[in-house]
Amino acid sequence: MKQLKDISTEEKIMEAAKEVFMKYGLYGARMQDIADTAKINKALLHYYFRSKEKLFDKVFEGALSKYFEVMDVFANSELPLKKRLFQYIDNIIDFYSEYPQMSMFIIKEIGNNPELLKEKIQAAKKNKTHRLIQVLEEGMKNGEIKKTDATLFLINFQSLCSFPFLAAPMFKHSLNAHGKDWEKDFSNDKLKKSIKTFIENTLG
């Protein structure tokens, strides 16, 4: 059984590692930077996690499962399909709001090391995205929603949910630089509503 003290330091490291790895990626991140952020010594990083790669793996694994665990709520529900989609929108937007860099981090690291990470992704994602497409196609078959390209719908759907948080820094600079106020113009509720409208228009 772990002691409270152990958890504290280990989790301090994990939190710091998450922050730094998400910002700079595997190769760009510096162990010193992680240690400073966690307010501990560099050597402790190697004491808890043997190497940079191992620490990164832990962070990446955690990010992946959190990322896809939101999809469970959607897949397991017994609500009507469109209600499930709406609920999923609420959940995923709230999730991104809390972890704005999550999506970017996963995409970027997968893009850089596709082979290395393949198994992890598949393990975490199994029965997630796949099930969503399946459910969509079933819903189209039995007439619950309008017929459309399920894959393309999924892409558009994920785009609308994810990109605003990825590109927030850019939007912020761009809008603020021209007198517009991002904090005022953008809100999670507005975004949710607009994505729901997209669903209504696309799936009827």
Next chain:
Amino acid sequence: MKQLKDISTEEKIMEAAKEVFMKYGLYGARMQDIADTAKINKALLHYYFRSKEKLFDKVFEGALSKYFEVMDVFANSELPLKKRLFQYIDNIIDFYSEYPQMSMFIIKEIGNNPELLKEKIQAAKKNKTHRLIQVLEEGMKNGEIKKTDATLFLINFQSLCSFPFLAAPMFKHSLNAHGKDWEKDFSNDKLKKSIKTFIENTLG
């Protein structure tokens, strides 16, 4: 006046630098990696561009202006507003198709160094996004398009155009892993059409 030989090597470096910087970012990229990619010696990098930072600046500047220059086509045209939007969609999708990492690169680097890059972004973007919002709001005023939140529309619009290319590696793995064929299921034309449908539904 530059000689042809000079341009050749300098551009070889720029191409290689673009590739490596986009993949790993400013801090993750290695000069050796850039030199290898350009098939030249490491010392030559410093001969043409004095430092890593200076080389990065050149790459980032080029990326930014290319990224926003696509918007010019939109802003300067005298076509009806919706036709301009449709033309912009065609252009930006073709552009991302050629430079899939461009959007990610800019977003990521702006996110990491907001202060450092502020002026460059503003210089490159001036009268671009701003003008687009302006044009949209004018179009709503004179009844050419349906009234809606211009900022939120812009976010959704950019999301639909950019994210599919950012997340392509993830989508690819996810779909291929479950029997679906990304290369078959996804095409630029399908994406263009779906975004145009979004425009129709949103702006009437």
Next chain:
DNA sequence: GTCTATACACTGATAGAC
């Protein structure tokens, strides 16, 4: 302009005191 050799700082990682 292009290469080799090298200076010098920084990085991940380990040893050893406490």
Next chain:
DNA sequence: GTCTATCAGTGTATAGAC
């Protein structure tokens, strides 16, 4: 478990031959 000191390897950058 936590720290300081330190090593080997790699990184950016420069000097100098051709």
